[in-house]
Amino acid sequence: MTMQTPGTSTSAPVFSQRRDWAADNVVGFMMKQAVDHPECISLAAGLVDPKTLPVEVTRQAAERMLGDDSMARTGLQYGTTEGSQRLRDLLLEYLAGLEETSVGELGIDRDQLMLSTGSQQMLALLCEAVLDPGDICLIADPTYYVMLGTVTGLGARAVAVDADEDGMRIDSLEQTLESLDGDGLLERVKMIYVVSDFDNPRSVSLAVERRQSLVEIAESFSDRQRMLVVEDAAYRELYFDGSPRPSAWGFDEDGQTVALVQTFSKCFSPGLRVGFGVLPPDLVGPVRDLKGNQDFGSASFNQHLLATVLEDGLFDGHVEGLRETYSAKRDVLANAATEHLGDLEGVDWLVPGGGLYVWMTVPEHVDAGFGGSLFNRAVEQEQVMYVPGDLCYIGVDGVRPRNRLRLSFGVEDADRLAEGMSRLARAIRAEL
Ligand SMILES: Cc1ncc(COP(=O)(O)O)c(C=O)c1O
Incomplete structure (x- = not known):
């Protein structure tokens, strides 16, 4: 030798x-x-405007967090794969606010809300959990280009669905599904990806009635082929008039069809890299296992910092x-x-x-x-x-x-x- x-x-x-x-x-x-x-x-x-970054608010939250010995030690220690329970409980309230309902009415268990390193990690984990090489993800075209890399990076295929100024066209979604069915490819369709609010790159939002139809269509195929709708709401908080729209996730009454993915990158600070997913119950285990293999938990410190910001009423x-x-x-x-x-x-x-x-x-x-x-x-x-x-x-x-x-x-x-x-x-x- x-x-x-x-x-x-x-x-x-x-x-x-x-x-x-x-x-x-x-x-x-x-x-x-x-x-x-x-x-x-x-x-x-x-990127977000550097002048808008919440320096003062974060300083105040950091002072409180580091001034409290027990909180500081928790933040400086490893956390859990699914993320800080304290932040996840606060996020249930936060989500209820966006959906204009109560935490009880959300109808989810805390375990279904999992934290991630930015929302990009949650998107990638969902793709890994669902897509095999050769599988298909239907996407409103044009779209957030990083997601295209995430899908094709797994050897899966992104297939375009037409979109107009109200987002993904439901007639085009139906036609695409029919045509894939005709080609014997329906069983490869595992995911439908939409950016529901002020999307990237066009800042177009999916019309509210289309949100409901999207969920209904995915549900209607579920006895032949289960399709996960991944709703990316990265820009949800950045509305200039009116109030936040109800998510497509909110139309998923039995909670099996839509995974809602959100982030604090656009509405607070991308440097914290705090995102989260609200997952159908049977996806929680698989996504947690995949995340465990990657990092067994996102930065605990940042999660506790954000929790302090929310708790102290510094976010709104x-x-x-x-x-x-x-x-x-x-x-x-x-x-x-x-x-x-x-x-x-x-x-x-x-x-x-x-x-x-x-x-x-x-x-x-x-x-x-x-x-x-x-x-x-x-x-x-x-x-x-x-x-x-x-x-x-x-x-x-x-x-x-x-x-x-x-x-x-x-x-x-x-x-x-x-x-x-x-x-x-x-x-x-x-x-x-
Ligand atoms: C539509 C969309 N989704 C998700 C992300 C990921 O952001 P982050 O990982 O910072 O949450 C971005 C970032 O630009 C985006 O534009």
Whole structure:
């Protein structure tokens, strides 16, 4: 036997199949663009505004938490895989508030509410719990592009369902299911994924009557093929007018069909990485087992910090302030679009009622896609960055529209948003 000195191996490392499926990670590419072009005004980053981060509120909560020896020690110790009981109890109340009901009326056990590291981890765990290679997840197109990577990273397939300004089209969902059934593929359909409120990338919400129909359709197939509806409500709290909408999860009367996934990243602080899922009872064990293998529990400290914020009544005022800030920034970006692009035929955008994004369409002959001439011109000549809309599409037979742009009013301040839109408009005019 020959001994090998560490670091001298010449054989190629053997990677897993999952590593191949996870290649071409889009989020990594966009992060790199931002790092490579720090001079750019970023209408790309889906981050929250750094000025809105709850520094003072968190400081107060941290002082109380660390000032109490027992609470501090609990936060600094390992927690449980499903997360802090204290926070989960507070989240039942929080959820009841959003659903405009009481904790008792929610009809769930505390065990069904599981904490995760951001909501992204819960989405990934649900996919792992349900999808095998070759399985199908139906998704309203376009969608949150990280989820596309999560699904395909497991060797599963994302299949597009058409969406309009009221979210996933129910007729398209039915047709897609019929056509998959006709192709003998119904038994591979394991999941339907929707972002119900102010989605990413379009800030479009699923109409309330469609929420009910979605659940009914999934239920109606359950004797032939169980489909889990994953409702991602990451932007639920960021409504600019009115009040939160009832979730699709709320229409799932027997509690077997919908997993509701939420996060404190958008409405409080992404740095805490606190998200949660409300799961059908039979998914609790499988998701807990998978999470146990990954991390046996998300950061206990952050969970107790957030619990203190909620307990001390520090959350509501913060999120109200956020709604005001973001709706004012939405106005700045939308008004700048009208000022600089309002006269152009074929250039349109959606003015959202919440969330962080404005979705823009340019004439079809303009290549706004990844690596296309508008993107390159915007980044290199005008120093403004956006997310090419094609990255958010599943597409049909590999064809994705390349004339859409996701513009975020999250990170930049009002002056830079207006300047960013003026630069982008120059780039668009030059391409016409
Ligand atoms: C639609 C949607 N869902 C989920 C997430 C995940 O966020 P987090 O893991 O920070 O909760 C994001 C992040 O941008 C998102 O846009």
